[in-house]
Amino acid sequence: MVQREKIAPESTVDPEDVARFDRLSDEWWRPDGPMAALHKFNPVRVAYLRDLLSRHFTVDGRPRDRHGSQPLAGLRVLDIGCGAGILAEPLARHGAVVTAIDPAPRNIEAAKDHAALAGLKINYRCATAEALNAEGEVFDVVLAMEVLEHVRDVQGFLRHAGAMTRPGGVLVAATLNRTFKSFAFAIVGAEYVLRWAPRGTHDWSQFITPAELGKSLEAAGLRVFDETGVVFDPLAGKWRLAHDMSINYIMAAVKRV
Numbered sequence: 461m462v463q464r465e466k467i468a469p470e471s472t473v474d475p476e477d478v479a480r481f482d483r484l485s486d487e488w489w490r491p492d493g494p495m496a497a498l499h500k501f502n503p504v505r506v507a508y509l510r511d512l513l514s515r516h517f518t519v520d521g522r523p524r525d526r527h528g529s530q531p532l533a534g535l536r537v538l539d540i541g542c543g544a545g546i547l548a549e550p551l552a553r554h555g556a557v558v559t560a561i562d563p564a565p566r567n568i569e570a571a572k573d574h575a576a577l578a579g580l581k582i583n584y585r586c587a588t589a590e591a592l593n594a595e596g597e598v599f600d601v602v603l604a605m606e607v608l609e610h611v612r613d614v615q616g617f618l619r620h621a622g623a624m625t626r627p628g629g630v631l632v633a634a635t636l637n638r639t640f641k642s643f644a645f646a647i648v649g650a651e652y653v654l655r656w657a658p659r660g661t662h663d664w665s666q667f668i669t670p671a672e673l674g675k676s677l678e679a680a681g682l683r684v685f686d687e688t689g690v691v692f693d694p695l696a697g698k699w700r701l702a703h704d705m706s707i708n709y710i711m712a713a714v715k716r717v
Contacts, residue, residue, distance in 0.1 A: 472590060472617040478563045485566035488544030489574055498546055498606070504690060504699040505605060505634060505710065506550045512686060512712055513601060516630055530555025538599040538624060540589050541607035545571035545582065552580045559583040559599070561592055589620040598626045608635040608673070609666045615676050622680030625715040631682055634690070634710040638667035642707045673711055682713035 487493040514524040514531045524531045533555030539548045542560035544567050552558045552575075560582055562568055568586045575582045585592070602625045604617070611617045618631075625631045636642050668676075674684050689705035692698075699708075 472588070472611045472613040472620070482564035482566045485544060485564070485570045488546065488567065488570055495543075495546070498543075500697075501606075501690070501699050501708075502546055502550070504701060505547065506554075508688070508701060508710060509551065509603075509632065510554060512632070513630065516714070517600065532556040535601055536599045537601040537603065538592075538597070539603045539605070540621060541604065541610070542571060542584070543567050545574055545584070547603070547605055548582050548584075549575060549578060549580055552582050556601075559585065559597075561585045561587045561589070563588050589617055589624070593620040593623050597624055598629075599624055600626060600629045602629070602631045604631070604633040604635075606634055608633055608668055609663070612666075614668055614672075615679065618676045618680045622677070622682055622715065625682065627715050627717040629715045630712055631677065631680075631715065632710065632712045633673060633677075634708070635673065636667045637706055637709055638665075638669050639706050642667055645707050670705055670709060670711065677711070677713040681716050683716060684711055684713045686712040 484494050488495050490496075491499045510531055511526050513535065514526040517524065517532075517535055524533075531554055532551060535556045537551055537556040537558050539551070539558060539560040542548050542562045543564075545560060548558050548560040548571070560571065561584075562571070563586065565586045568584050571582070571584045575584070602621050604621055608614055608617070618633075621631055670687060677684055687705065688710050689702045690699055690708040690710060691702040691704050693700050
């Protein structure tokens with residue numbers, strides 16, 4: 461049994477969101493379950509991370525072979541808000557040394573069980589970003605993917621995430637823009653019409669604009685060097701990268717040396 465971490469009042473974590481996702485622990489790995497949209501979204505973010513990190517972390521001055529069997533070999537990666545490991549597992553298969561944390565204990569239990577069945581070694585921990593940062597951990601890559609819209613102190617969260625990114629390392633965040641279009645698509649459409657996500661999953665007031673995220677990353681000692689939108693292609697039935705950042709977007713920043 462994974463021990464539940466006590467969430468301090470000053471924590472960046474939103475206890476209500478933690479409890480909501482904790483209740484879904486048994487459903488995370490069902491492709492047709494409540495996390496169906498995340499399963500469909502996952503391939504595009506894995507490909508983005510593979511390509512971005514292969515270019516950034518060179519070997520002998522050359523980009524890594526992104527089409528090789530383990531393009532992320534040896535990179536120490538932290539996945540914050542990992543859920544049951546939907547992103548952590550493919551990164552581990554790409555050769556990354558993955559530590560994945562989530563404050564929801566049942567999610568971590570589900571993640572450990574699934575990784576064991578898959579024969580993957582992933583360091584799963586029931587912890588918050590601030591708790592891990594207090595231990596002095598540092599990583600080549602820190603990920604905050606679909607997490608920022610669920611924390612109650614974005615700037616504080618990014619300070620902790622930035623502190624755990626080594627100089628020259630990369631922090632990557634994927635989140636939702638705060639626009640009328642995102643309200644219509646991500647909340648009304650995804651939660652109430654298409655039912656891609658359980659109702660109440662998102663709070664539009666917690667969405668963050670690219671300008672706000674960029675400013676917070678700069679304040680945390682990082683420099684933004686890449687950003688892209690992610691859109692759903694209804695004809696192909698899948699997500700793809702795009703210039704349109706009005707709903708979903710990904711931003712990458714390097715830690716200043």
